[in-house]
Amino acid sequence: MEIKVLENLMKANDDFALENREIFKENSVFAVNLIGSPGAGKTTFLEKVVKQIDRDEVAVAVIEGDIATSRDAERIAKLGIHAIQINTGSGCHINANSIRKAIRELDLSAIDILFIENVGNLVCPAEFDIGENIKAAIISATEGHDKPLKYPLLFRKSSCLILNKIDLIPYTNFDKEKFYDDISKLNGDIKVFEAVCASVENDDGIDKWIKWLKIIRNLNPPIVAEFIK
Amino acid sequence: MHELGLAQSVFDTVNHYIKDKDVTRVISVNLTIGKLRNVFPDSLTFCFEAISKDSKAEGSKMIINSTDIVGKCKTCENEFIIIDNSFICTACGHNNVEVIKGSELLIESIEVEYGN
Numbered sequence: 001m002e003i004k005v006l007e008n009l010m011k012a013n014d015d016f017a018l019e020n021r022e023i024f025k026e027n028s029v030f031a032v033n034l035i036g037s038p039g040a041g042k043t044t045f046l047e048k049v050v051k052q053i054d055r056d057e058v059a060v061a062v063i064e065g066d067i068a069t070s071r072d073a074e075r076i077a078k079l080g081i082h083a084i085q086i087n088t089g090s091g092c093h094i095n096a097n098s099i100r101k102a103i104r105e106l107d108l109s110a111i112d113i114l115f116i117e118n119v120g121n122l123v124c125p126a127e128f129d130i131g132e133n134i135k136a137a138i139i140s141a142t143e144g145h146d147k148p149l150k151y152p153l154l155f156r157k158s159s160c161l162i163l164n165k166i167d168l169i170p171y172t173n174f175d176k177e178k179f180y181d182d183i184s185k186l187n188g189d190i191k192v193f194e195a196v197c198a199s200v201e202n203d204d205g206i207d208k209w210i211k212w213l214k215i216i217r218n219l220n221p222p223i224v225a226e227f228i229k
Numbered sequence: 230m231h232e233l234g235l236a237q238s239v240f241d242t243v244n245h246y247i248k249d250k251d252v253t254r255v256i257s258v259n260l261t262i263g264k265l266r267n268v269f270p271d272s273l274t275f276c277f278e279a280i281s282k283d284s285k286a287e288g289s290k291m292i293i294n295s296t297d298i299v300g301k302c303k304t305c306e307n308e309f310i311i312i313d314n315s316f317i318c319t320a321c322g323h324n325n326v327e328v329i330k331g332s333e334l335l336i337e338s339i340e341v342e343y344g345n
Binding site: 123149152184188 | 231235238239242246247250260265266267314315316317323324325326328334335336337338339340341342343
């Protein structure tokens, strides 16, 4: 005897993601899920973004996800930004339930953009919807140009890709042409931004990313990650 | 992907659907899993076998329908199977393609045996 079920295996997580999405919408918060390998430069990138963005115009806050330590949240907090640390223990990704709990500690009505730095991992964070508006993938040139095709789900689901540490390309065999060619075959809609490793006064790539974020944040209807497949 | 977590999710869902019914055993569980998800059917089956031990679902068969990744071109509306992660339209060559099949992670149905 057959019993029809038709249920999503990720229902437990996705129900929380939906709740988070509604809460962000009610509070006009634009949530960015930043995903990349350990060492891609996620935290350093966010530090630069927080320094360069005009905080009188756009109020930001950060949620940091790591297996252990609160180092990343401490780094961001030093810049005068409200930063919350989630420690996932053995979890290799942030799930929607953790975000649901974390956002209770934030005054969402006073936040315009919420950056969520996911646990360093190119695989699992791509699978878990946490209620974000967009997924932003970040990879560094030192990781190699073949990462997009090796981790297709992330690069399909991301609205943008930050190619970080491009100033180190001369010291690697990173093939830019191959990289852009692969990305173009995998996802023609993804926007690519290049950023440097070096500490510079104003990273042009970061400026461009901030400008782009401001534009897509104001789109009507707003971008919602669940519709990006 | 997290096959153990997924197997637990399948098990919890099966139990939810058979409770308060006079089910003596679960014969099979039918899943649809898209190839875009990083799920290994063998791992999922193995984890489910371990989790369902000593329950009404012990010994049940896990039937996994693995779906191809199907893209739809936003330019010419051509639908095509994605091969080797190439999301370039096979008709017009444009690369703005959306995925319309291949992301599923669904429990379709369960086959059960009722008591008297």
